[in-house]
Amino acid sequence: MIPAGRQVAGEVCNDCLVGFGVERIRQDFPALQVRVHGKPLVYLDNAATSQKPQVVIDRITRYYLSENSNIHRGVHFLSDLATQAYESTRDRVRQFLNAAHDREIIFTRGTTEGINLVAHSFGRSRVRAGDEVVISAMEHHSNIVPWQMLREEKGATLRVIPVNDAGELLLEEYERLLCDRTRLVAVTYVSNALGTVNPVKPMIAMAHRRGIPVLVDGAQAAPHLAVDVQDLDCDFFAFSGHKLCGPTGIGILYGKADLLESMPPYQGGGDMISAVTFEKTLYNSLPYKFEAGTPHIAGVIGLGAAIEYVQRIGLPRIAAYEADLLAYGTELLSAIPGLRIIGTAKEKASVLSFVLDGIHAHDTGTILDHEGIAIRAGHHCAMPVMKRFGVPATARASLAFYNTREELEALAKGLHKVIEVFA
Amino acid sequence: MSDLSDLYQQVILDHYKRPRNFRRLDEANRKAEGHNPLCGDEITVYLHLDGDVIKDISFEGAGCAISKASASMMTAALKGRTRGEAETLFEKFHEMVTGHRDGTADPAGLGKLEVFCGVSEFPVRVKCASLAWHTLRAALEGSGGTVSTE
Ligand SMILES: Cc1ncc(COP(=O)(O)O)c(C=O)c1O
Numbered sequence: 001m002i003p004a005g006r007q008v009a010g011e012v013c014n015d016c017l018v019g020f021g022v023e024r025i026r027q028d029f030p031a032l033q034v035r036v037h038g039k040p041l042v043y044l045d046n047a048a049t050s051q052k053p054q055v056v057i058d059r060i061t062r063y064y065l066s067e068n069s070n071i072h073r074g075v076h077f078l079s080d081l082a083t084q085a086y087e088s089t090r091d092r093v094r095q096f097l098n099a100a101h102d103r104e105i106i107f108t109r110g111t112t113e114g115i116n117l118v119a120h121s122f123g124r125s126r127v128r129a130g131d132e133v134v135i136s137a138m139e140h141h142s143n144i145v146p147w148q149m150l151r152e153e154k155g156a157t158l159r160v161i162p163v164n165d166a167g168e169l170l171l172e173e174y175e176r177l178l179c180d181r182t183r184l185v186a187v188t189y190v191s192n193a194l195g196t197v198n199p200v201k202p203m204i205a206m207a208h209r210r211g212i213p214v215l216v217d218g219a220q221a222a223p224h225l226a227v228d229v230q231d232l233d234c235d236f237f238a239f240s241g242h243k244l245c246g247p248t249g250i251g252i253l254y255g256k257a258d259l260l261e262s263m264p265p266y267q268g269g270g271d272m273i274s275a276v277t278f279e280k281t282l283y284n285s286l287p288y289k290f291e292a293g294t295p296h297i298a299g300v301i302g303l304g305a306a307i308e309y310v311q312r313i314g315l316p317r318i319a320a321y322e323a324d325l326l327a328y329g330t331e332l333l334s335a336i337p338g339l340r341i342i343g344t345a346k347e348k349a350s351v352l353s354f355v356l357d358g359i360h361a362h363d364t365g366t367i368l369d370h371e372g373i374a375i376r377a378g379h380h381c382a383m384p385v386m387k388r389f390g391v392p393a394t395a396r397a398s399l400a401f402y403n404t405r406e407e408l409e410a411l412a413k414g415l416h417k418v419i420e421v422f423a
Numbered sequence: 424m425s426d427l428s429d430l431y432q433q434v435i436l437d438h439y440k441r442p443r444n445f446r447r448l449d450e451a452n453r454k455a456e457g458h459n460p461l462c463g464d465e466i467t468v469y470l471h472l473d474g475d476v477i478k479d480i481s482f483e484g485a486g487c488a489i490s491k492a493s494a495s496m497m498t499a500a501l502k503g504r505t506r507g508e509a510e511t512l513f514e515k516f517h518e519m520v521t522g523h524r525d526g527t528a529d530p531a532g533l534g535k536l537e538v539f540c541g542v543s544e545f546p547v548r549v550k551c552a553s554l555a556w557h558t559l560r561a562a563l564e565g566s567g568g569t570v571s572t573e
Binding site for chain 2: 358359360361362363366367370377378379383386392393421422
C-alpha cells in the first residue's frame with residue numbers, strides 16, 4: 001500500500017472529495033492557463049514532461065529565497081535546513097515507492113542517469129564477454145544505448161523480447177531468452193511510445209527463479225500508477241521527477257541495498273567518500289556512495305513537493321481517472337476515418353499513439369499546434385519500436401490527471417481539421 | 424500570428440501528394456542520403472551529372488509534407504541547371520526559409536520555390552524544408568555519405 005500523503009488543511013475542497021475535481025486541480029497548474037495562438041492550451045504532451053503545480057514552483061522559490069545552502073557539509077543553520085529538506089525528500093521517495101530503506105534511494109539527474117549508473121557500476125563489474133542483457137522491443141533509447149555501450153566494451157550480447165501487433169511483450173519468448181548467461185533484465189514498466197503496461201511483476205519473478213536481477217524503467221509508470229518496489233521485488237527502479245510534476249534535472253534510482261552495497265561507485269568526487277588520502281580512498285556508505293558532488297538540491301526539494309502533491313490526490317485515484325480519459329480518447333480517435341492507433345495492448349496507460357493515412361505526424365503536430373493543442377510527433381526516442389510497427393513516426397497524445405474530456409474532444413476536432421487541410 | 428495556409432499552400436500539398444521525379448535514377452552517377460532524426464524523415468537524392476550540368480535528378484524517401492514537397496520542387500527546379508546555379512538557388516532558398524532575407528543572396532530568381540516562404544514563420548519546420556537541399560549538396564560534393572539535419 002502506498003501511504004496517502006499528508007493532507008494540507010484547507011486544500012482538499014468539496015468537489016475533490018465527491019468527484020475527481022479536475023477543474024480545481026487545473027487551478028493548481030499556472031502553465032495550463034497559457035494561451036497558444038490565441039487559443040487555450042490543450043497540453044497533451046505529458047509523457048515528454050508534465051506541467052508543474054504552484055506548490056512545487058513555490059517550494060523551489062522558497063529554497064532559493066531562504067534556505068539556499070550546500071548540504072552535508074556545513075555546521076551552520078542554513079546548511080542544516082537544506083540538508084533536512086533534502087534528506088526528508090529521500091524519505092518521502094522511499095514511502096512513495098514503498099522501499100524498505102532510505103539508503104536505497106539515490107538521487108540522479110533522471111531516468112537516463114539512473115540506467116547509466118546501473119550499466120556502469122553493476123554492468124561493468126558483473127558483465128563479461130559472452131554474457132547477456134535482456135531488454136524489450138519497446139524500450140526508450142535510454143534503456144537501449146547504455147546496454148549497447150556495455151556490449152561494445154565487454155563483448156556481451158543484447159537480447160530483445162519481441163512484441164505482438166498490439167504492442168504486448170511475448171512472455172513465452174521472454175522466458176526462452178533467460179539463460180545462465182543472462183546477467184540482467186532491463187525492461188520498461190510503461191511504454192512511452194505505445195502506452196503498454198508490461199506485466200513486470202511476473203516477469204521479475206521469472207527472472208528471479210534463475211537468479212537474474214531486473215531493472216525497471218519506471219519513467220512512465222511513476223506518474224500514472226501506484227508503484228511498490230517491494231511488492232514488485234524489482235532490483236532497480238529508475239524514474240524522472242519532471243514527468244511527475246517535479247522539476248527537470250532530478251530523478252531517482254532505487255536499488256536493493258545488498259546489490260548497491262556490492263557495486264562500485266559510479267562517479268568519484270565529494271560526498272561519495274568517507275576518507276581520502278593519495279594512497280587510498282574509503283567510499284562513503286549508501287546512498288552517498290552514488291551521489292558524488294553537489295547535487296541538484298533545489299530539484300530534490302522540488303521533487304519532494306511534487307510527490308507530496310501527487311500523493312495528496314492519490315495515485316489510485318489518478319490511475320482510475322486517467323483510465324477513463326484514455327478509454328474516452330480511444331473511442332474518439334477510433335471514430336476518425338484513416339486514423340490507426342499504434343499500441344492497442346489490453347493493459348495501457350495514458351498514451352494515444354497514432355498515424356493518419358497519408359499524413360505525416362509532423363504535419364499533424366504543426367496543425368494541431370495551431371489549434372493550441374500540444375502533442376508529440378516523431379519516434380519518441382524509441383526508433384526500434386517504430387520500425388517494428390512499420391512507421392517512421394507517430395503522433396502521440398499523452399495524458400495527465402489534469403486533462404479533461406473536453407480537451408480530448410478538442411483533439412478529435414483538431415484532427416478533423418488536419419484531415420481537411422490534406423483533403 | 425503565422426497562418427497555417429501560408430505553410431500548407433496548395434502547390435505544396437500537390438507536390439506532397441504527387442511528388443515529381445519520385446523514383447530511383449538508374450543513370451545516376453551521384454547519390455546521397457539524408458535524414459532528420461527528429462522526425463524520422465529519410466531521403467535519397469540521385470543525380471546524373473554531365474560535367475557541370477544536372478542532366479537528371481530524382482529522389483526517394485518518406486517524410487512530412489514540407490520535406491517531400493520541398494524535395495519534389497527542388498528536383499523540378501534543378502533539372503538542366505549547373506552546379507553553380509544549384510548552389511546559388513540553395514543559398515537563396517535557405518535565406519528565405521530561415522527568414523534571413525537581408526543576407527547577401529539576391530531573393531529574385533527563386534521562382535516557384537517562393538511558396539516555401541511561409542516556412543520561416545515555423546522555425547521547427549525549417550529542417551524539413553532544407554533536408555532535400557542539404558542532401559543535394561552532399562550528392563554534388565560526391566561525398567556520398569549520409570547527411571543529417573542535426
Ligand atoms: C520510458 C522512458 N524511459 C526513459 C526516459 C528518459 O527519461 P529522462 O529523459 O527524464 O532521463 C523516458 C523519457 O522520455 C521514457 O519515457
